[in-house]
Amino acid sequence: MRVKQNPTIETAEAYFNQIFSEQSDFQSKELLMGGALFKLFYFESLVDLNLVQDFILKPLLLRPQDGIRQVVSILDYAETDHWEEAVQALLYGKVVLYQNGESKLYLLGVDLKKERSINIPINERVLRGANEAFIENLDTNINLMRKLINSTEFVVKTYTIGRLSRTKVAVMYIKSAATTAIVTELERRLASIDIDYVEAPGFVDELIREKKFSLFPQLLITERPDRARSYLMEGKVVIGTAGSPDVIIMPVTFWSFLQSPDDYQVSWLIGTFFRLLRICCLFVTIGLPALYVAVSAFNPQLLPINFVNTLQSSLKYVTFPPVLEALSMMFMLEILREATIRLASPVGQTIGVVGGIVIGTVVVQANLVSNTIVIVTALTGLASFVLPSYEMSSAVRLLSYPALLLSALFGLFGLAFFFMMLCIHLCQMTTMGLPYFTPPFSLTDTKDTLFRVPIWRLLKRPIETISSNRTRLRNPRSWKRP
Structure with a gap:
C-alpha cells in the first residue's frame, strides 16, 4: 500500500501502532527541528541508540533546513513510498524517519550488531589449514x-x-x-x-x-x-x-564425503593412504558386525581352524545368539555416543571412557556377550569416527542394522545381497540431475576420488560439474627445465 499524498504524522503513527500495538519494545519519538516536525519509529531492542544519536539526531539538529539525504551520513539509506517496506525495515533493525507532509519514508540502517567472534572450527578440526569458522551472521x-x-x-x-x-x-x-x-x-x-x-x-x-x-x-x-x-x-x-x-x-557425489581438507595439506601418497583407509572403514562400519554373525552362525568353515576354536570357546557360555549379541552391543554403542554428545564436555568424556570399560567388562564376565563381539563393536565404532562427514557417518551406522539382519537370516548370501542392493540404490540416485555414485574408474575421475594424485596432475575440474571452463591448472610446473 502506497503512502498517500501529504499525509500527517498522526496517519503514520496510527498505521504503525495498529501493527505493533502489542510490541513492548516498539518506540516512536516526535521531534521538532527548525520548524519541521519529524517522527522516528524503531525497535529499541534492534537498533543501536548511539548510532541514532550521532548520525541521525545530531546532524538534523545542526542542519535542520537541509534535506535528510544531505544531512544523514549513513550508508544504509533508502527511501520508500510503501508502508509494507517500512514495516519490513523496522523488523530488520532499521529506523523509519518520517517528515510531516512528505509522501515518502526514510529507512536508515542503524541496527545493533550482536554476534560472536570468529572462532576455530569445532566439528571439522584439521591438522593444517586456516583456523577460521563460519558464524551465525x-x-x-x-x-x-x-x-x-x-x-x-x-x-x-x-x-x-x-x-x-x-x-x-x-x-x-x-x-x-x-x-x-x-x-x-x-x-x-x-x-x-x-x-x-x-x-x-x-x-x-x-x-x-x-x-x-x-x-x-x-x-x-x-x-x-x-x-x-x-x-x-x-x-x-x-x-x-x-x-x-x-x-x-x-x-x-558420494566420494566427496570421503575427502578431507587434510588430504591436500600433506604428501599425495599420504593423502591417498588416508583416503583408502576411509573407504575401508566405511565397509567395516557397515559390514563387520554382519560378517561376524554370518561367519559364527552360518559359515565358520571359512575361517582358519585355530580362529574357529577360539570363537567357539568364547561363545560356549554365552546366553544369547550372535545376532542378539551384535544388536545389543551396537545399541549400547549408540547410547554411549549420544550420551557423550549431549552432556557437557568433561562429563561426556568421562562417561564415554568409563561407560565403555565398565559395560564391556561386566557384560563379558556375566556371559551375556562374548569377547569377540566386544572387539567387533569397538572396531565398528572406531571405523565410523574415521569418516570426515558426520552425515555420512550416521548413514553408514544405520545401514549396518539391515545388513546385520540379512546376515542373521541368510548368512553371507544375505550380506552379499545387501551390498548389491546398496550399489543399485546409489547408482539410481542423482543430485541436481547429476549421478550421485559416479563410478571412479575413468582415468580423469579416479584422480581425486579413490586416490589423491599430485596437485600438478589435477589439470581438470571434476566431470560432474559440466562446467564450460574445466581447465583448473595451466602448465603448473613451468619452472622445471626441460
Missing part, C-alpha cells in the same frame, strides 16, 4: 568468503525464505566455473519453498533434495570457509543462511 560469512576469493567472478545472490521468519539465504558460486543449468535449477527450487520458517541447513537440505527417503546425504555441510572455497573453485554452489554457522555445498 550471514554478512560475516560472506565477508569471509570474499576475503578468500578476490575475483569479480565470485557471485553472491541473496533470497528471503519463510513467511514468518523471513530468513536471508545467500547462493554463492564462481560464474566461470559453475554450471548455469545447475545454478538456475537451484534458484528455482529455493524460490518454490513455501514455509513459515527455515531452520538451516537441515530444512534446506530436505526441501531441495531429490531422493526424499534415502539415508545417504546429498548435500555436503561444512563450517570451514577454506573448504567451501575449494569446492567453489571446482564449480560447486555454496548456500549460506542467516542464523547458521554452516553452509551447504552442492552438487556433490
Whole structure:
C-alpha cells in the first residue's frame, strides 16, 4: 500500500501502532527541528541508540533546513513510498524517519550488531589449514568468503525464505566455473519453498533434495570457509543462511564425503593412504558386525581352524545368539555416543571412557556377550569416527542394522545381497540431475576420488560439474627445465 499524498504524522503513527500495538519494545519519538516536525519509529531492542544519536539526531539538529539525504551520513539509506517496506525495515533493525507532509519514508540502517567472534572450527578440526569458522551472521560469512576469493567472478545472490521468519539465504558460486543449468535449477527450487520458517541447513537440505527417503546425504555441510572455497573453485554452489554457522555445498557425489581438507595439506601418497583407509572403514562400519554373525552362525568353515576354536570357546557360555549379541552391543554403542554428545564436555568424556570399560567388562564376565563381539563393536565404532562427514557417518551406522539382519537370516548370501542392493540404490540416485555414485574408474575421475594424485596432475575440474571452463591448472610446473 502506497503512502498517500501529504499525509500527517498522526496517519503514520496510527498505521504503525495498529501493527505493533502489542510490541513492548516498539518506540516512536516526535521531534521538532527548525520548524519541521519529524517522527522516528524503531525497535529499541534492534537498533543501536548511539548510532541514532550521532548520525541521525545530531546532524538534523545542526542542519535542520537541509534535506535528510544531505544531512544523514549513513550508508544504509533508502527511501520508500510503501508502508509494507517500512514495516519490513523496522523488523530488520532499521529506523523509519518520517517528515510531516512528505509522501515518502526514510529507512536508515542503524541496527545493533550482536554476534560472536570468529572462532576455530569445532566439528571439522584439521591438522593444517586456516583456523577460521563460519558464524551465525550471514554478512560475516560472506565477508569471509570474499576475503578468500578476490575475483569479480565470485557471485553472491541473496533470497528471503519463510513467511514468518523471513530468513536471508545467500547462493554463492564462481560464474566461470559453475554450471548455469545447475545454478538456475537451484534458484528455482529455493524460490518454490513455501514455509513459515527455515531452520538451516537441515530444512534446506530436505526441501531441495531429490531422493526424499534415502539415508545417504546429498548435500555436503561444512563450517570451514577454506573448504567451501575449494569446492567453489571446482564449480560447486555454496548456500549460506542467516542464523547458521554452516553452509551447504552442492552438487556433490558420494566420494566427496570421503575427502578431507587434510588430504591436500600433506604428501599425495599420504593423502591417498588416508583416503583408502576411509573407504575401508566405511565397509567395516557397515559390514563387520554382519560378517561376524554370518561367519559364527552360518559359515565358520571359512575361517582358519585355530580362529574357529577360539570363537567357539568364547561363545560356549554365552546366553544369547550372535545376532542378539551384535544388536545389543551396537545399541549400547549408540547410547554411549549420544550420551557423550549431549552432556557437557568433561562429563561426556568421562562417561564415554568409563561407560565403555565398565559395560564391556561386566557384560563379558556375566556371559551375556562374548569377547569377540566386544572387539567387533569397538572396531565398528572406531571405523565410523574415521569418516570426515558426520552425515555420512550416521548413514553408514544405520545401514549396518539391515545388513546385520540379512546376515542373521541368510548368512553371507544375505550380506552379499545387501551390498548389491546398496550399489543399485546409489547408482539410481542423482543430485541436481547429476549421478550421485559416479563410478571412479575413468582415468580423469579416479584422480581425486579413490586416490589423491599430485596437485600438478589435477589439470581438470571434476566431470560432474559440466562446467564450460574445466581447465583448473595451466602448465603448473613451468619452472622445471626441460
